[in-house]
Structures are given as structure tokens and as C-alpha cells.
Amino acid sequence: MTSEYRHTPVLLAECLEQLELKTQHTFLDCTLGFAGHSFEAAKRLGPEGLLLGIDQDEVALAAAAERLASIPEGERPAVELLRGNFGDMDELLVAARVPGVDAILFDLGVSSVQIDTASRGFSFKENGPLDMRMDPGTQTLTAAEIVNTYNAADLTRIIRGFSDEKWASRIADFIVRAREQAPIESSEALVDVIKAAIPASARRAGGHPAKRTFQALRIEVNSELTVLRRGLDAAVRWLNPGGRLAVISYHSLEDRIVKDTFASLANRCTCPPDLPVCMCGREPVLDIITRKPVLPSPEEVARNPRARSAKLRVARKR
Structure with a gap:
């Protein structure tokens, strides 16, 4: 094994x-x-x-x-x-x-x-496609689809509701603006957007700044x-x-x-x-x-x- x-x-x-x-x-x-x-x-x-x-x-x-x-x-x-x-x-x-x-x-x-396999897209520490499906064989909704198609209000609802992220609204706004330039398709790209959205002073405490958003997206993808x-x-x-x-x-x-x-x-x-x-x-x-x-x-x-x-x-x- x-x-x-x-x-x-x-x-x-x-x-x-x-x-x-x-x-x-x-x-x-x-x-x-x-x-x-x-x-x-x-x-x-x-x-x-x-x-x-x-x-x-x-x-x-x-x-x-x-x-x-x-x-x-x-x-x-x-x-x-x-x-x-x-x-x-x-x-x-x-x-x-x-x-x-x-x-x-x-x-x-x-x-x-799942976390350690970058190609599954669960990790905010390893770069991979924004997938996050527990069962890729039968599920169709991916984290990439959510990030690139949900409106700012729905993104805010998901991020705040499923992770209690203080900066949910700001993160959602930054995602919408970033995807207007190019689709957000990798975990690394999403982490960069989240880091940009959260003020530097807030990023210095509480662990990785993308942790809560990634948790919220995973919960939404897999219901x-x-x-x-x-x-x-x-x-x-x-x-x-x-x-x-x-x-x-x-x-x-x-x-x-x-x-x-x-x-x-x-x-x-x-x-x-x-x-x-x-x-x-x-x-x-x-x-x-x-x-x-x-x-x-x-x-x-x-x-x-x-x-x-x-x-x-x-x-x-x-």
C-alpha cells in the first residue's frame, strides 16, 4: 500500500x-x-x-x-x-x-x-484544479463552477454560512472581480484572491486565510x-x-x-x-x-x- x-x-x-x-x-x-x-x-x-x-x-x-x-x-x-x-x-x-x-x-x-492529493482540489496548501468532489465519478458540481458562476450574494451566503468567515462579503466581491479578468480554475489562483481580499492585519492570526473559504466550498460542492x-x-x-x-x-x-x-x-x-x-x-x-x-x-x-x-x-x- x-x-x-x-x-x-x-x-x-x-x-x-x-x-x-x-x-x-x-x-x-x-x-x-x-x-x-x-x-x-x-x-x-x-x-x-x-x-x-x-x-x-x-x-x-x-x-x-x-x-x-x-x-x-x-x-x-x-x-x-x-x-x-x-x-x-x-x-x-x-x-x-x-x-x-x-x-x-x-x-x-x-x-x-483527499487533502494530500493535490489533483482532488481540497487543499489550499497544494496547487491543483478547483474540484473538491468526494465522488468525481457521479458528481457534476465542482468548486470551480461555484467560484466562477455564483453571484456575489450566493458566494457570501455560502462562505459566511458554512464557515463563519468574517470577510465573506469582501472575499465574494474579490472573486467576482477577479473572474471578470480570467476564470479562477486552480486552488492557487483562489488562494491569491482570498489573500488579496483579507486585510494584511487580519491575515497574521487565525491560521491560513483560505482555510474557511475552502471549507465552505467543499461543503457546498458535496451538500x-x-x-x-x-x-x-x-x-x-x-x-x-x-x-x-x-x-x-x-x-x-x-x-x-x-x-x-x-x-x-x-x-x-x-x-x-x-x-x-x-x-x-x-x-x-x-x-x-x-x-x-x-x-x-x-x-x-x-x-x-x-x-x-x-x-x-x-x-x-x-
């Missing part, structure tokens, strides 16, 4: 502890990648368990299959890898004839593989927040009673969706708060296991800086 597809799983020990995997369990990794989490999970499932993995990237699926196959046959669970988006979980699991799942993991955001809501709803439906759902998020928008979804399903009563007895009959679906998110240790962040913003939330189905 090339170093390009090596990936350090975030909060690995914490995920395994919280998922409470046992032999004969069915485990679903909704963001399989290079099977960083699944490789260790498989060892806990044993030969009578079932490991399911979902990923949009054919190369990642092949890499994961190779890695999982390295587990000795007598210790390895049955493995079924599904190509697709976890937002389409219902269709994928129906096609796989899965009756139910005992533990589900989402590790959100962009994988190290990430809509897909996340759909995936979480499906995951709860597929969990067996007592099954656990673990989600690692990397920015506040994702974490808020996870937190709100868990809270709404843990307290489904819609009766007025002053009503002494519940009349709606809506029973809770989940128990929240982590009242506060689990964070990576300083040691993990030192080993893997990309873990710095990770937050793990866990719930159990009733």
Missing part, C-alpha cells in the same frame, strides 16, 4: 470503547476510507461478526479491502464494502440485505488522502450538511435496540447537527412544558451517552495535528 493511503484514525481508542463491539455484532463504518477504525473494529467482531463499510471513493475501497484482508482468516469477520454515499444508507443496506446493525461510526470531514442529516436519520433507523451510534465531527456546523439530532431523538415529547403529563405519546428513541463531546488528548494532537478539532458524540438506541 502506498504511503498516499496511510491514514491515522482519530480518537480510535475512544471510539472502540464507546461502541462496545462484541463478537457476532454487525458494525457499519459509514466513512470507511483506508479502514483505520474498521481494521481495529474487525478484530473485536471476530469470525462470526459482520463488518460493513461505505465509501464513495473506489480507490479507498480497494485500499480498505486489501488492509482488512490482511487480518488472519480465522480472526476476520465477514466483510462487505459498499460504494456510495452514507446519505443513501437505506438503499445501500437494503441492497446488501442487512437486517439491522449493532454499532455505527461516522468519521466526518475530508480524509487525509455535506444535508447528507449528514439524512445519514444520521437512517443510522438511527438501522440500529438494533441497544445499538450504539458514534460520530466524530470536525467543525461546529457538523457538531451542532449531531448534537441537535441526538437531543431531539432523546426527548421527543412535543407537549407544552407546563403540561404536567405527556399527552403526545412520543417516546424517546435514543439515550445520549456523551453529555459532553469526547476530545482528543494532547498526546494525540501532538502525534496527529488533524485531530485537534475532533469531537466525538455517542448515543444508544432504546
Whole structure:
């Protein structure tokens, strides 16, 4: 396996502890990648368990299959890898004839593989085409199309709404002006426009000036927040009673969706708060296991800086 597809799983020990995997369990990794989490999970499932993995990237699926196959046959669970988006979980699991799942993991955001591959266009540090599609084989909308065709108001909405960028309006205006001279087609060209838009005094703090804008474009290209809501709803439906759902998020928008979804399903009563007895009959679906998110240790962040913003939330189905 090339170093390009090596990936350090975030909060690995914490995920395994919280998922409470046992032999004969069915485990679903909704963001399989290079099977960083699944490789260790498989060892806990044993030969009578079932490991399911979902990923949009054919190369990642092949890499994961190779890695999982390295587990000795007598210790390895049955493995079924599904190509697709976890937002389409219902269709994928129906096609796989899965009756139910005992533990589900989402590790959100962009994988190290995608970030480090310049041709995918996710990185603001490496020059490449403005693409940012998680699944180039089926998706048509690219970051280049957004940057070169959306009007200033829509660009402002996306950049501010998906990244809380203070200079969103100014960045949008600079993009519109720059593309009048020539299309903005590379990550390097977009970074230059963003740097020009943000005053020098503001660029000296808060990390790379293009980080927030690139995050916002990636979310828009892949409809990430809509897909996340759909995936979480499906995951709860597929969990067996007592099954656990673990989600690692990397920015506040994702974490808020996870937190709100868990809270709404843990307290489904819609009766007025002053009503002494519940009349709606809506029973809770989940128990929240982590009242506060689990964070990576300083040691993990030192080993893997990309873990710095990770937050793990866990719930159990009733």
C-alpha cells in the first residue's frame, strides 16, 4: 500500500470503547476510507461478526479491502464494502440485505488522502484544479463552477454560512472581480484572491486565510450538511435496540447537527412544558451517552495535528 493511503484514525481508542463491539455484532463504518477504525473494529467482531463499510471513493475501497484482508482468516469477520454515499444508507443496506446493525461510526470531514492529493482540489496548501468532489465519478458540481458562476450574494451566503468567515462579503466581491479578468480554475489562483481580499492585519492570526473559504466550498460542492442529516436519520433507523451510534465531527456546523439530532431523538415529547403529563405519546428513541463531546488528548494532537478539532458524540438506541 502506498504511503498516499496511510491514514491515522482519530480518537480510535475512544471510539472502540464507546461502541462496545462484541463478537457476532454487525458494525457499519459509514466513512470507511483506508479502514483505520474498521481494521481495529474487525478484530473485536471476530469470525462470526459482520463488518460493513461505505465509501464513495473506489480507490479507498480497494485500499480498505486489501488492509482488512490482511487480518488472519480465522480472526476476520465477514466483510462487505459498499460504494456510495452514507446519505443513501437505506438503499445501500437494503441492497446488501442487512437486517439491522449493532454499532455505527461516522468519521466526518475530508480524509487525509483527499487533502494530500493535490489533483482532488481540497487543499489550499497544494496547487491543483478547483474540484473538491468526494465522488468525481457521479458528481457534476465542482468548486470551480461555484467560484466562477455564483453571484456575489450566493458566494457570501455560502462562505459566511458554512464557515463563519468574517470577510465573506469582501472575499465574494474579490472573486467576482477577479473572474471578470480570467476564470479562477486552480486552488492557487483562489488562494491569491482570498489573500488579496483579507486585510494584511487580519491575515497574521487565525491560521491560513483560505482555510474557511475552502471549507465552505467543499461543503457546498458535496451538500455535506444535508447528507449528514439524512445519514444520521437512517443510522438511527438501522440500529438494533441497544445499538450504539458514534460520530466524530470536525467543525461546529457538523457538531451542532449531531448534537441537535441526538437531543431531539432523546426527548421527543412535543407537549407544552407546563403540561404536567405527556399527552403526545412520543417516546424517546435514543439515550445520549456523551453529555459532553469526547476530545482528543494532547498526546494525540501532538502525534496527529488533524485531530485537534475532533469531537466525538455517542448515543444508544432504546
